[in-house]
Amino acid sequence: MKILPTINCLTHLVLAVSISLGVTFPSAAKQASEVFQQELPQHQQQRLFPQPQTVIWREQHFKFNQNTRFTYNSEEASTVAHYFSDFIQPATGYVPELIDISAQKNTNEVRDNNGDNSNVIEFSLIKSRDKTESYYLKVTDKKIFLRANSEVGLFYGVQTLRQLLPAEIETRMPINKSHWLINGVEINDSPRFNHRGMHLDVSRHFFNVGFVKRYIDWLAFHKMNVFQWHLTDDQGWRIEINSMPELTRTGAYRKQTVVGHTYDYQSLFDNKAHSGFYTQAQIKDVVAYAKARHVEVIPEIDVPGHTSALLAAYPQYSCHQQAVQVVERFGIFENVLCPTEATFAMLTKIYQEVAALFPSKYIHIGGDEVIKKQWLESYFVQQLMQEQNLNSPEEVQSYFIKRVSAIISQLNKTLIGWDEIMEGGIAKDAVIMSWRGTQGGISASKKDHDAIMSPYQFTYLDAYQSRSVDEPKAIHGFLPLKMVYDYEPVPADLPKDSAKHILGVQGALWTEYVKTARHAEYMLFPRLSALAEVMWSKPEQKNWQRYSGGIKALLTRYQYMGLNPSYSAFNATATANIIKQGAQSSNAALLSVSMQSEISSQHIFYRTYLPIFAEQFSEKASEQPLTQWQPYQKAITVNMPTTYQVVTQAPQGGQYFGNTQLTVAPHKALGKKISFVHEPRSGRERILDGVMAYDQYYNVEDFAVFYDEDLDATIDFVEETKISQVVMGVDTGKHRQLHPPKRVEIFGSNDAQQWQSLALLTEADAALNHPVLNMKFRPVNYRYLRVVAQNRKNSADPQIPELPLYIDEIVVY
Missing domain, CATH: 3.20.20.80 (Glycosidases)
Known part of the structure; x- marks a missing residue:
């Protein structure tokens, strides 16, 4: 996977996803600023971050234009006023007049040639008991007041003022506008932590x-x-x-x-x-x-x-x-x-x-x-x-x-x-x-x-x-x-x-x-x-x-800043839970698959594939989808091994984001009791949860992890159960190649004392077939199933003093 180049518009992202997924789009891609900007009042589009202590929005606007003047009453305020002037010049082309009012008792007396004291942004250092980094910002239709008891407070007030301006202000290229609207607001703010x-x-x-x-x-x-x-x-x-x-x-x-x-x-x-x-x-x-x-x-x-x-x-x-x-x-x-x-x-x-x-x-x-x-x-x-x-x-x-x-x-x-x-x-x-x-x-x-x-x-x-x-x-x-x-x-x-x-x-x-x-x-x-x-x-x-x-507007601002932000928050996540079956222990349990996005307004679509280890469940090749794209509406009950490919779509339609995959495998051992000779260091519950991790990125929480110990696990089916296949996921195979087991052997028993060997994978077999080890044998009836996977152990690499063995599932058919 290569990192996408500059994502200044969603076109790059759409093309990348469409190529990888074979998605057909109903309409052409739009600029992110067009896709994400909703028809809302300006103050509703502007979710300030980090959130100030108090914010009171006003139904008025300040028109910032080439005649707007900046005033300051101290050397510190002058520094911040000049900083803001330098910041706005590339996009606006304005070179504001900066006026020192430190000698004036009444700052409202600053007037233009026509005697008008409006169209002013006032930077004032004032004495107060507020925290050093506190600031007060008020925007009216006539004037903007920015006050603090320190230069750093004024500086943080300017960062908020930046957010009140349209996102285009962040570009370093000139934009031809007669004026820039700043929403009326009153803010008192200071930080929680130093x-x-x-x-x-x-x-x-x-x-x-x-x-x-x-x-x-x-x-x-x-x-x-x-x-x-x-x-x-x-x-x-x-x-x-x-x-x-x-x-x-x-x-x-x-x-x-x-x-x-x-x-x-x-x-x-x-x-x-x-x-x-x-x-x-x-x-x-x-x-x-x-x-x-x-x-x-x-x-x-x-x-x-x-x-x-x-x-x-x-x-x-x-x-x-x-x-x-x-x-x-x-x-x-x-x-x-x-x-x-x-x-x-x-x-x-x-x-x-x-x-x-x-x-x-x-x-x-x-x-x-x-x-x-x-x-x-x-x-x-x-x-x-x-x-x-x-x-x-x-x-x-x-x-x-x-x-x-x-x-x-x-x-x-x-x-x-x-x-x-x-x-x-x-x-x-x-x-x-x-x-x-x-x-x-x-x-x-x-x-x-x-x-x-x-x-x-x-x-x-x-x-x-x-x-x-x-x-x-x-x-x-x-x-x-x-x-x-x-x-x-x-x-x-x-x-x-x-x-x-x-x-x-x-x-x-x-x-x-x-x-x-x-x-x-x-x-x-x-x-x-x-x-x-x-x-x-x-x-x-x-x-x-x-x-x-406010994330959509924030991402637009980042793009105008020339940044390459991630849209991952729009990607959907698929999760699975076991659905309890009846008393018939020989029946495979079912799974319920749910999908959601961090940004709840997104539309989720999915299609399904046959996993690489489950050819017996369908005549279709695993590379071909079992179903076409369809909208996700509610939790899906799953009764056969299935790979879900999940994407999200912007509310306006057309653009798809992300490529989340989840492979689930309902099988006969789901929810059964399992015991270990050596308990895994972590992730015990991952062995029989029905979720495969071989097509995921690496995350240790997706696996049961054994360090310098073998997997030696016994599953109790409660009664004799017909079995003929065991599938094991042993590493992700996606973003991090882990050590496969040295040897894997499957045993069956009805008393947990006398064991019959059912299948054996040698070191060469395991290395060749990981990340999914698929072991088939003639159908047999046993109450207990024992799986032994040998850790390679004895690391010669000081980087890995204890060799980890990662097991994400033991699937039993």
Whole structure:
């Protein structure tokens, strides 16, 4: 699957889907702005985001034209007025007159040559007890008032004013209009959280300064105030350190990059060198650019793990002191800094230069995913543990982080680390960024440490956005728009004294599988707007119906901004549930398939295919549809293996979106009792739920997962049941190739003691036939069915110390 090129209009999307699905459209494709813009009053089209504290719409309009004047009453207000003037000039061609009224007592006395004091946008800095980032915005038919007690408050007011203008204002091309209408409104607004951040990984794939500046612009537009710059990792060192030039000479370069997912059992590489780093002059330029947009830049320099690029440049700082390479794959690696005095002296030099470049009060040191094997093998570390009374490798990590914290404290900075830094004892004054879930933030806040909530399940925008098989490659997981929007950062049962330590929320864009700017845009938008509302708006102000009702207009604005947003929220999702049958245990249970879209106004269509393993149910080839396109109206009862192909259609008709597939298999084992010799690590319920996952993107939640253990499962049919076929789904085969089982054998029994072998797949058979293993045998009658699938185990790859075996279904006929 390749990422669609610039989607400035739906034509690109329609053509791509029509080619892949063979869809016939009743009408030609239209521009997205035409398709999505409904005939509504202007203020109903403009759902502001993030939602302000109070909004009162007025039935009047301000006409913004070439005669509109800007006034300001302070240096700070002047800065914002000039910023807005610069912003509107490309599209409007207007060059507003800017008037300093700081010496005037009555701002209403500003008049034009005809004595008229209207047609003015007033930028005023006023004294108040409001929060620093608060603002007041009022639009009448005569005048626009924008007031705040700080420059940043005025700046955020301007971001709202941008949204009140038609979406065309975002284009950098001139538009010939005599005037631009701004809807009457009165807004009082301020943010919920002080920390509203977004992260960018430039280590896995390097992004140039121009992209980084655009990224900062996007954060400012969404009223985010923190940019976390992930500058170092195993795959590349991206920041110039003058005292250690080899960091960028060697560490910023890797020979090639893995193609496909890093855990593929048959890894391929692109044979293309990847390199890049930021000079200190470029970093100063970016920091100044961000400051002008009220975005704080927090550097992340990862230690003690994720340091392969550092150790490739300076191997003497590892415990084994052997040469390593900048890593060409993604994941977690054993390379780790050794906790010697030489290492801490080296880190002192690095952090001194970093502190001088970044005025932020924070430095992020990573601290996550540290494999401690090299420490345990090190004589030096064993001696250190005795000297420092350290009883575990986790306490060694705590010792390391505390030493780094002391270095950072001496630089008048505060350490931020991922939640693993709590293991073994937390460093004094450290701020915890809770990424593995919410528990890290909860634990830190209860210990009176500040915390930033960044749980990957809700804030990592490198996950898949829909279940469409046309989604571009992502790391894994499922994070649709509504799931982002519904996230609540402060647990309801967290005591108030602890809740005050939740500083805010942090999103992340990791770039293992995001190589280009257009792909990054696709992953960010519109989910960034949902995350912005999580950060800015209070829970009682959030409303999914209001927010989703404005998505179409928001996507249009993104397009005028030249962005490549995702339309995944319009894709339909199909789900299946078991329908309980009667007492006849020998009958296959039925399934009920339902379809829905996050945006409820969409029209859903589907057609059906025969799955690749179910030829006996139909004479038609599985490549040909069993049914033609038909509208979805209510839940569908399914009595035979079926693949559903699902698309959605815009309300005006014509345009189809997405390509979601769901393969379901009603069979005799649905709802039956199943027992395991080794319980799966997760996903027990996926074994007999009737849903196949081989045609889905990779999501661990679609599978029962066994790590370094065999699948050895026994199904109890309650009474003797005639069986002749077992089908197993063993990996997705779509976006991530997993390890098939080494050997599979099927047994039958009536007493669960004496077992008769019914079918056997060798290693060669399993490797050849996955992702769906289809085993047929002569019809037999048994009460118990036993399935044994051998895990390949004994991994020689440190990337995968425990080999996973993924099973998504055991289908019995």
